Structure formats: structure tokens, C-alpha cells
Amino acid sequence: MAQDEVLRVEGVSKVFGGLKALSNVSMSVKRGEVVGLIGPNGAGKSTLFEVISGNMRATAGRIVLFGDDVSTVSPDRRRRAGMSRTFQKVRLFESLTTQENIAIAAMQCARSNDDWRGEVQSVMERLKLTRLAQSYPAELTLADRKKIEIGRAIVGRCRLLLLDEALSGLTMDEADELVGVVLSLNTELGVTIVVVEHVLPVLVSMAQRLVVLNFGEVIADGAPREVASNEKVMTAYLGSKRGAFS
Amino acid sequence: MSSTVVSLIQALASGLLVGGVYGLFSIGFSLAFGVMRIVNFAHGELVMLGMYAAYSVYLLTGADPLLAIPIVGIFLTVVGAGLYLVVYERFVGKATLQQLLVAIAISMVIQIILQMIYGPETRGVQSVLGSQYLIYGPFFFSYGQIAAFIVAVICVGVLELLLQKTRWGKLIRAVADDPEAAEIVGANSRAINTVAFAVSCCLAGIAGCVLIIYYPVNPGTGMALMPIALIATVIGGLGSIKGAFLGGIICAIVQQLTSTFWSPALQDVPLYVLLLVFLAFFPFGLLGRKTAH
Incomplete structure (x- = not known):
């Protein structure tokens, strides 16, 4: 290779x-x-x-x-x-907030010294999701749901x-x-x-x-x-x- | 205070206390369904196994069933993890006929094994709490039921806290929402499902410990408890932990009211009517989500 x-x-x-x-x-x-x-x-x-x-x-x-x-x-x-991915039809965790959706991926992929909380914050800022941090996916537009899915995909050393x-x-x-x-x-x-x-x-x-x-x-x-x-x-x-x- | 009002208040309060325990074993059933879509018809037998385990600890050491909670909880956790890995794992996400038949087969195996070990007789324990009553004016409550209710509320509170606030809880909720997407974010669904099923069985074990304080056990007890878990879960909303607990309390209150004002022999009849009404008109129950599978 x-x-x-x-x-x-x-x-x-x-x-x-x-x-x-x-x-x-x-x-x-x-x-x-x-x-x-x-x-x-x-x-x-x-x-x-x-x-x-x-x-x-x-x-x-x-x-x-x-x-x-x-x-x-x-x-x-x-x-x-x-390696990470998004789905053709957005598949978020509906019982978790925007922040939790992204954080769960960051936590799972973080190594011991990683500042995953900081990373979640910076990804949310990058994707302009900070104001929606505590919202649940069902309350959001398709565009925001897609951004959350991308945010969830890129955290954790993607x-x-x-x-x-x-x-x-x-x-x-x-x-x-x-x-x-x-x-x-x-x-x-x-x-x-x-x-x-x-x-x-x-x-x-x-x-x-x-x-x-x-x-x-x-x-x-x-x-x-x-x-x-x-x-x-x-x-x-x-x-x-x-x-x-x- | 008229005797009808006294009877009504007594029935409501007793229903609340008994309902806590119904809620406790119903949340275990609901957890398995909510996370893995497993309809564990052997859950009543697992509660019964917990009752027999507490009874055995009592026989061997004389310890009150409440003190047996840690050891019985661990025992049922191990049984649950084993059952999941050996049997239920292949049915995750598929509440198929085969899965239901397998659960029924497991319930029968548990029944037969317990009958072979303990015989068909009804067995109970002499708990200090079970034989004493709190008397307040015209009202009386078994200390055993009060203790059982307190244990149930603590367990539900701890579980809810774990699910809402911890990383483990968020992972369980993520896997419950979408196991495939959960794997894509780095979650090991197999490990999470194993833990969730083991916790569901641990709750059954704890429920068994508190139940045997005032409810004797025989090999048919599991079969008698299972419909209550099912009805409580449907009323509360499939997969909802808080809903299952609420459903358990509603079931017990309905039983007590029926028993007091109609006939103790018919106390389960309104429960089945409620089951039919909820399934037909409110399939998502009181607290279930419409996205539930």
C-alpha cells in the first residue's frame, strides 16, 4: 500500500x-x-x-x-x-440532544489525553450548531440534522x-x-x-x-x-x- | 371519614406500594425491549429465580431478603449476561415468532429446574419487615411493602440517572435508537447490549428479593408475574423506563381498587381490558415515543 x-x-x-x-x-x-x-x-x-x-x-x-x-x-x-460516515437518510440518535449526539462519538473515539469536550465544542462552532446544543433532532430542520450527522462523523480523530x-x-x-x-x-x-x-x-x-x-x-x-x-x-x-x- | 373513603385511600396507598415493585420488574422487561427489541417472556421467571435465590440465602444464612440483594443481583446479572450471549443475541432487533418461542422455552426450563430443586410447594421467608405493620389511624401498611417500595424507587432513580447522565447510559440510548449508527460512532453494540440485558436481569433479581418479603414463591409465580410486566410496559409505553414504572403503579392500583370494591378473584380482569384498550387506541402508551419500533 x-x-x-x-x-x-x-x-x-x-x-x-x-x-x-x-x-x-x-x-x-x-x-x-x-x-x-x-x-x-x-x-x-x-x-x-x-x-x-x-x-x-x-x-x-x-x-x-x-x-x-x-x-x-x-x-x-x-x-x-x-473512518467515519453519514447515511443517505439521516440517522441521528433521537433521544439524545445535538450536543450528546456529537459528544457520544467524541467520547467513544477519544484517547486518554484527548480533550473531547473541547473538540465537541469546536465542531459545534464550526458547523454553527452551538445554539442548537440542547435541542433534540426531531425539533430541527433537515439541514441542521445533516450538519449534526456530519459533526458526529468528524469528531474523534476522523x-x-x-x-x-x-x-x-x-x-x-x-x-x-x-x-x-x-x-x-x-x-x-x-x-x-x-x-x-x-x-x-x-x-x-x-x-x-x-x-x-x-x-x-x-x-x-x-x-x-x-x-x-x-x-x-x-x-x-x-x-x-x-x-x-x- | 366514611368507610368507603377509608377503603379507597387504603386501596390507593397499598396499590402505590405494591406498584413500586411491579414497576421495578417491569422496567427490566422494558429495558430489554427498548434497547434490543427483545420481548423477554422469561422475565417473570427471572424474577422468580431472584425470589428463590433470596429464599436460598435466607435458608442458608438466615439473612433477610433485603440483605441478599447484592448477591442475588450479581447472580442474576451473570445469568442475564450468559442468557444474552448464548441465546438472545441472535434475535436482537427482531421480535420474531422464534424469539418469542425461545423466551417461552427459557421460562419453562427455569420453571422445571426450580421445581426439581425446590419442589412444587409454595415457599416464603420470615422477614422481620414482612410481619410488621405501620398503623396510622384506620390505615395499615406492611413494613415489607414499604421497604420494597423504597428499594424500587431507589433502583428506578439510579437507573434513570445512569441512563440520562452517564456515558454508559447515553450509549445504551444511542444503541436503542439505532444500533447500526451507534456502531458507526464507535460504540460496541454487542458489549452494550450484553450489559443492558444483564442489568435488566439484575433488576429482576432485586425485584425478586423485595417481593419474597411478602409474597411467597412457587414454580408458577413467574407465569403469574409476567402478564403484569407486559401490561405495565404497554400502559407506560414500550421501551420507556419511567413509563414502565408508572404502568406498574397503575396496574397495582387498579388491582387493589378492583379487589376492594369488586372482588379479589377478579382483580386482574380490568388489567386485561386496559391492555386491550392501550394496544388498540394508545399503542405508544403514556410515555412511549412515537418513534419506538
Whole structure:
């Protein structure tokens, strides 16, 4: 594994009964990158996230995280190793307040000398959640719920963040704000990010590299412009050879 | 004061005292359901196991059941952790028919084992508290029931404090809300579930210790207690600890009022009516959350 590689997916397949959701998928992510994972509905993006995060076990292949094979390692240990994620549909702890939702992750991942309370505070400030510290998720807007989920994901030494459709359901202004937050995590905190997103123009502006899945297979991997003009990608998205993201 | 008013106040106060203990064993049942979605139909038998354990300590040492609480609590905690890891773990999150059948099978195994050891006879202890009464005007209360109520309130208070204020409690609540998301924030769901189930059984053990002060035990006792835990949990709200305690008190008060003003033989009838009414019209109970599964 290259020294600056934080994630390597090696020949991963996932079969559900007779359905092959992922077929021999391989990709790697380098430290500090923002990588977009795209593909039509049912392409296998969320399944790949499930396998990388450990919520699902791959039928075949390996997941190498920060140099260690974590294919059989539980999700909580992967989290403590520095990999975190959000869900396509926001999944907060409804019986905990905003602050508790974030603090619980910080506590679980903190080492003995870590100032996790200070970290929770600073993450809430970064995400403009301080005024909502004592609110429960059910009282909040979708945008705030998404921010809490991101806050919960980045505390506790998060080095690799998987974002699953973080912008879906948001207004343009809310989406712009969240994109700014996500990019600042990358540029200011050095968090490596893999994003699944359907708002392609936004993704193209965020990501340095795009990986395209279709029917569970990687059909393209490269710079956004390169991928946008890829014949297979255009066919997968539009069934024709027009520019895929135009 | 008319005799009807005296009877009413006596029934309400006795119901409150007995209800504390009902609440105590109902919160154990509710905890297992709230965190793991396990409907532990063996919970009544675990309370009964606690009663027999306290009885055994009494036989061996002559110690009052209240003094046996630490040892019986630890014993039931170990039994609970073992039961969870060996049997219930595979059913977490799935209140399936298989899970219900397994729980019923466990309850029968416990019954049979206890019957083999202690025989079918009803057994009780000579507790100092159980045989003395606090008399206040026309009212009288068993010291045993008062002590049991105090223990129950302390246990519920401590549990509520643990759940609301400690890291462990927050983890349990997080796992109860969403076990998969809890793992994603670094929580070890398996360990948390094991602890939660063990605590649920520990509470059953403590309830057994206080119950045997004034309620003799036989191998059928668990079966008689189980419906109360179930009804109290439904009334209070599935998965709500405070709700289960409140439900236990309501169950006992309804029993006492029925027994006083109608017939002791029919004291459980209104409970089943309440169960049906809540399931049909208020499925989230008094304090349950609508997000409860």
C-alpha cells in the first residue's frame, strides 16, 4: 500500500441472493483527496459504502484502511481507527440532544489525553450548531440534522469521511453552506473525503477525482472532466454520447 | 371519614406500594425491549429465580431478603449476561415468532429446574419487615411493602440517572435508537447490549428479593408475574423506563381498587381490558415515543 493511501478497495464483490450488487470493485483513495463516487440509481454506491464502513461484509475481496486489512473488522473498530460516515437518510440518535449526539462519538473515539469536550465544542462552532446544543433532532430542520450527522462523523480523530448524499433534500443555499463546510474539513482539517452525490455539477466542483459505478462495476476513475467525457459514463447516464454532466 | 373513603385511600396507598415493585420488574422487561427489541417472556421467571435465590440465602444464612440483594443481583446479572450471549443475541432487533418461542422455552426450563430443586410447594421467608405493620389511624401498611417500595424507587432513580447522565447510559440510548449508527460512532453494540440485558436481569433479581418479603414463591409465580410486566410496559409505553414504572403503579392500583370494591378473584380482569384498550387506541402508551419500533 502506498504510504499516502488511506483506503484501498480490492476486488470487492457483494452478492444478495441472485443479485450481484458489487462485482470485483477496486479503487483507492489517497490522503487529503476529495473523491466523488457516482453512478445511476442501483449502481452499488451505497452498498460499497456499507461494505467499506463494515455494516456489510463483502462476499469477496478486501478493504484496506490506513494500511490494515479491515475486511473482517467491526464498524466500531473501523470508526475508532479513523473512518467515519453519514447515511443517505439521516440517522441521528433521537433521544439524545445535538450536543450528546456529537459528544457520544467524541467520547467513544477519544484517547486518554484527548480533550473531547473541547473538540465537541469546536465542531459545534464550526458547523454553527452551538445554539442548537440542547435541542433534540426531531425539533430541527433537515439541514441542521445533516450538519449534526456530519459533526458526529468528524469528531474523534476522523481521517476518512464517507458522505452519502449529504446534499439531497436541501435548498440551494443550504447545499452551498454544507459544501463550504465539507470543503473546509478537507482543506483545514485534512480530512480525506469520499462523497456519493446526485447533484453532479456540485460534485464536479468539489471532487478532485470521480469514480463511476454502473451495475456494480467501476466503469471510470479519473479527473472530473476526463470522466465526464468518458463514453461508458455517458452511455450509463444518458444512454447516449452527449456530455454526461452538462 | 366514611368507610368507603377509608377503603379507597387504603386501596390507593397499598396499590402505590405494591406498584413500586411491579414497576421495578417491569422496567427490566422494558429495558430489554427498548434497547434490543427483545420481548423477554422469561422475565417473570427471572424474577422468580431472584425470589428463590433470596429464599436460598435466607435458608442458608438466615439473612433477610433485603440483605441478599447484592448477591442475588450479581447472580442474576451473570445469568442475564450468559442468557444474552448464548441465546438472545441472535434475535436482537427482531421480535420474531422464534424469539418469542425461545423466551417461552427459557421460562419453562427455569420453571422445571426450580421445581426439581425446590419442589412444587409454595415457599416464603420470615422477614422481620414482612410481619410488621405501620398503623396510622384506620390505615395499615406492611413494613415489607414499604421497604420494597423504597428499594424500587431507589433502583428506578439510579437507573434513570445512569441512563440520562452517564456515558454508559447515553450509549445504551444511542444503541436503542439505532444500533447500526451507534456502531458507526464507535460504540460496541454487542458489549452494550450484553450489559443492558444483564442489568435488566439484575433488576429482576432485586425485584425478586423485595417481593419474597411478602409474597411467597412457587414454580408458577413467574407465569403469574409476567402478564403484569407486559401490561405495565404497554400502559407506560414500550421501551420507556419511567413509563414502565408508572404502568406498574397503575396496574397495582387498579388491582387493589378492583379487589376492594369488586372482588379479589377478579382483580386482574380490568388489567386485561386496559391492555386491550392501550394496544388498540394508545399503542405508544403514556410515555412511549412515537418513534419506538
